[in-house]
Amino acid sequence: MNKKTDKASTPQRILDSAEALFAESGYDGVSLRMITKLAGVELALPNYHFGSKLGLFRAVIQRRSVILNNERMEALNALSDRAEIEDLIEAFIGPFLRRSLFGGEGWRDYARVVAQIANSPRWTSEIMSAEFDPVAIEFIRRVRVRFPVAKTEDVYWSFHFLLGAMTMTFAQTGRIDLLSGDTCHGSDLSEIHLRMVPFLSAGFCRLCKGST
């Protein structure tokens, strides 16, 4: 479809540039002029392909949320009902972890956009819940299979803590690098994986094992 020398179609180039800029400065911190200049396309094209700036923002989110949700669902479905909490958490955060740390700049920027909208009341229902709640509900259902006596609220709150820890970590803000004087590195996959799954698993166990 593309001309032979083009690396990507116009909509793709716009999405890539928008993603990179939204990751750095958020929805309102980026203009269509910045995006089109970075993408090397005319100013009017985002509105032609995505309807509006908001439509472009939504398209940036959805492009990868579809991939992410599929991978998470597959990973959850691959587990038996007897799966340990470590496996469930791994199935939920693993795909995002690997993508955001190994999937190139696009996925890293995507994780930064997700972290920003996940922490803003403005985008919570409109984007976060709409895009990510179905898989979250399935994850929670599986946790309740693993911990049948857990109180409903304990499971939801555990998931919420997981969500906060995960989104901030994958956003790679540089905070831990600064705070630790470069002892820890927010871009090191094994550093994170080795610690996030045990940390969160322990939290789920403490809260959901049934000690009222």
Next chain:
Amino acid sequence: MNKKTDKASTPQRILDSAEALFAESGYDGVSLRMITKLAGVELALPNYHFGSKLGLFRAVIQRRSVILNNERMEALNALSDRAEIEDLIEAFIGPFLRRSLFGGEGWRDYARVVAQIANSPRWTSEIMSAEFDPVAIEFIRRVRVRFPVAKTEDVYWSFHFLLGAMTMTFAQTGRIDLLSGDTCHGSDLSEIHLRMVPFLSAGFCRLCKGST
């Protein structure tokens, strides 16, 4: 100092309005015209009192970070060196928890601003590290007293997970209310306190107790 019928001085009113609007839409999503209209003051006054829009933003953060840091430091200093991890976590998150959920709209809005800047690479070093790292370092020091054999990286990463869970939770985005179908409530202090301290404590224990 104020005229008798005035509820607050001009700088205070500007800070309050800015805080409320920044909480909803972030730094770039708010204009000085919106802020001054809400505050009922002239457009030029934020620049007179705070130098620039960025200066106002910084002032919004610092006004309450000073209070927060003092309360956290006092709570940490009130603990003996034998304090359990639950006590250390309580000392760190307790002041913010009570303020953001019981301190009125101002503190709730402040928690939302903090969540947004804590999850954006743009503000990490400039604001987050500058404002909050000193107390974080003291907290981490105390955790290492409690877990002398813990690896340095494990303590930093545990703190990072705590940070992500805490900032998102206190921001009260409404996500958990939506996801749980109003079973859980992001504005319920006891709901949160009862669960966040045990969840995070279990994570710290698992990671920092020394099982290499």
Next chain:
DNA sequence: GCTATATTTGAACGTGCGTTCAAATATAGC
């Protein structure tokens, strides 16, 4: 190769942005 559709171009629209400034007014020290 012609035609119908899809895409790109380049310019313009009205609006709102952060900041600045001189003039007007209020406040505090003596």
Next chain:
DNA sequence: GCTATATTTGAACGCACGTTCAAATATAGC
């Protein structure tokens, strides 16, 4: 009560914003 300083006013600056549109160009179906 006068004077020096602090604060407020109201208007303007140049610039960038998201969106729109008719014209130009490229693409695909037959």
